Amino acid sequence: GNSVTQMEGPVTLSEEAFLTINCTYTATGYPSLFWYVQYPGEGLQLLLKATKADDKGSNKGFEATYRKETTSFHLEKGSVQVSDSAVYFCALTTNSGNTPLVFGKGTRLSVIA
Amino acid sequence: GAVVSQHPSWVICKSGTSVKIECRSLDFQATTMFWYRQFPKQSLMLMATSNEGSKATYEQGVEKDKFLINHASLTLSTLTVTSAHPEDSSFYICSASRTSGINEQFFGPGTRLTVL
Numbered sequence: 001g002n003s004v005t006q007m008e009g010p011v012t013l014s015e016e017a018f019l020t021i022n023c024t025y026t027a028t029g030y031p032s033l034f035w036y037v038q039y040p041g042e043g044l045q046l047l048l049k050a051t052k053a054d055d056k057g058s059n060k061g062f063e064a065t066y067r068k069e070t071t072s073f074h075l076e077k078g079s080v081q082v083s084d085s086a087v088y089f090c091a092l093t094t095n096s097g098n099t100p101l102v103f104g105k106g107t108r109l110s111v112i113a
Numbered sequence: 114g115a116v117v118s119q120h121p122s123w124v125i126c127k128s129g130t131s132v133k134i135e136c137r138s139l140d141f142q143a144t145t146m147f148w149y150r151q152f153p154k155q156s157l158m159l160m161a162t163s164n165e166g167s168k169a170t171y172e173q174g175v176e177k178d179k180f181l182i183n184h185a186s187l188t189l190s191t192l193t194v195t196s197a198h199p200e201d202s203s204f205y206i207c208s209a210s211r212t213s214g215i216n217e218q219f220f221g222p223g224t225r226l227t228v229l
Contacts, residue, residue, distance in 0.1 A: 036220075043119075043206050043222040044157075089156065093218075100147050101208070101218055105156045 002027045006090045006104035013080055013111050021075040021107045023064075023090035031092040033057075033066055033073040034101070038087045047075075047088070080111045116140055117209050119221035126197055127229055134192045134224045136207030142187040143209035147218065148180075151204040163190045197228040 006023040013019060025031065032051045036044040048057030053068035062077045073090060090104040116139040126132050136146055144165050149157040161182050163169045169182035179201075181193040190209075194201055204225050208218040 032217075034217075041225075044208075044220040046217070046219075049217065100159050100162055103156045108154070 002031065002092060002094070002102045004090050004092055004102055004104035006088075006107055008105070008107065009087075010108040010110055013109070015082055015111055015113050016079045017111075019075070019077040019080045019084075019109070021088055021090075021109070023073045023075065023104060025071050025073065025090075025092050027071075027092055027094070029094055030068075031094050033064070034091045034093075035062070035064055035073070035075050036089040036091060036103075038089065038106070040086070044089065080109070082111045082113055085109055085111045115211070115219045117143075117207065117219045117221040119205075119207055119224050121224060122222060123225040123227075125227045125229065128198055129196055131193055131195045132197055132226060134194075134205055134207075134226075136190045136192070136209070136221050138188045138209040138219070141209075141211050141219075143190075143211065144187065145210040146184060146190040147208045147210070148182060148190075148192050149206045149208070151206060151223075153204075157206060160192075194226065197226070199228045202226055202228045 003026045034049045035047040037047045048059040050057040050066035056065045064073050064075045087106045087108045089106045091101045093101045118137045120135045146163045148160045151157050160175045161169045161171045163182050163184040165184045171177045184190040206223045208220045
């Protein structure tokens with residue numbers, strides 16, 4: 001079956017540090033890949049996505065590249081801010097019909113000033 | 114576009130009562146809506162998949178008689194927690210999938226249920 005594995009947190013960084021959150025997946029076929037962010041007490045917001053191999057999703061300074069050869073979709077940001085403190089979820093879904101998302105366990109990021 | 118709302122955003126109820134949570138797609142039609150449950154500091158657990166006009170498909174281990182799901186229209190799905198117990202206290206999140214285009218889900222802001 002489909003699954004997502006992401007690095008366990010919590011991750012604590014100083015402001016302006018470089019961020020990497022690893023995500024690898026197992027899936028049949030060619031899934032679409034997503035990163036969602038959840039701020040305290042809120043629902044999930046789509047951060048970025050990629051639908052095919054070598055696609056790069058980017059938003060708000062965050063980037064992730066769909067690597068089929070390594071089945072990875074690592075999230076990166078060059079310079080984090082305190083406001084980036086949240087929980088980040090890697091997820092995938094197949095493109096066939098309305099199938100639910102498969103989530104990783106989430107990585108909590110805390111950025112300190 | 115692609116906004117999903119949930120109501121209420123939080124609710125406190127007594128043990129044994131029933132609570133209804135609404136999930137609405139405000140500016141698009143959603144043939145499929147999903148209900149997730151999230152425990153503190155954990156990931157989202159899919160509870161059920163709800164298709165408009167048909168019975169919901171529940172995940173293994175989710176009691177369909179306890180968590181009643183109704184998807185009466187292309188913009189509304191409801192989750193009713195019946196005879197709530199304290200262990201049902203959780204954060205419930207819905208998502209909606211558009212009828213066309215890429216299979217992308219849009220999430221509601223969540224409903225925090227506390228059962229006393």
